[in-house]
Amino acid sequence: MNDKARNRLDGKVAVVTGAGMGMGAATARIFAGYGARVVVSDINVQAGLETVEAIRAAGGEAQFLACDVSNDEQVRQLIEGTVAAFGRLDCAVNNAAITPDTLPIAEADMDVWDRVIRVDLRAVMVCMKYQIRQFIAQGEGGAIVNVGSVSSVRPQPGNSAYVAAKHGVIGLTKTGSLEYAGQGIRVNAVLPGAIDTPMLRGALDSSGFTEAEFAPALSLFNRFGRPEEVAEASAWLCSDAASYITGHSLAAEAGYLTR
């Protein structure tokens, strides 16, 4: 790797939501490794502090700010707090999401449905709102990566809220890219496939399958992805190397969507 690639986020300030574990934690670590100063944010304080500790132990710069992304005021404070901590905001990865069990549409529990939409879709909108306001105030552009899913383009039965929310994430990504291209703000999405995180392990445990049984249906590589394999895509999309890319959804799914 040349120096330019190794330092691809040097000087940038990034915020990552849901960065206490799984893909968010890996994203925060990878961003810090590329030179970004990172605000690690999560509803789970202990997990978020552990991510910060890991980044600092590796020589990176990070700070924890607690935020429940489903609370608009906490999201506003997160962006305000990021600027207070590091002076500015250059990139954001809107990663936090939940996947409670859902039922087929006719049996749906609408309280559960509303909660999933609030965390997985509405919160992405609110995060974008305050991030874009900050980018505009700085006047130097910015980059957002929204974390969608293969469920953003391919539905799964029994998951109507998650599927609808993740389809909506692509709509928000495209709308944001159209509205703010003129201000140099790029908005893209990553669509992870089956990635080995606490979320996926939870789904696997309740299905009763093993990785060896399950992975071939979800990956041309017959294995689950590592969180870092998605984080690398987000880091590149946030870097100046992706300066001509906006409104795009980059699948990191080992070819699952090609079948």
Ligand SMILES: NC(=O)c1ccc[n+]([C@@H]2O[C@H](COP(=O)([O-])OP(=O)(O)OC[C@H]3O[C@@H](n4cnc5c(N)ncnc54)[C@H](O)[C@@H]3O)[C@@H](O)[C@H]2O)c1
């Ligand atoms: N793991 C996969 O296979 C997979 C596949 C496709 C998409 N995704 C997406 O990737 C992203 C990360 O998933 P993951 O597998 O790492 O999940 P995870 O459940 O392992 O981690 C999610 C993190 O988000 C935090 N969080 C949950 N609700 C929050 C809230 N209201 N406010 C702030 N933080 C909150 C949790 O505390 C946790 O740290 C999500 O958007 C998910 O939908 C995951």
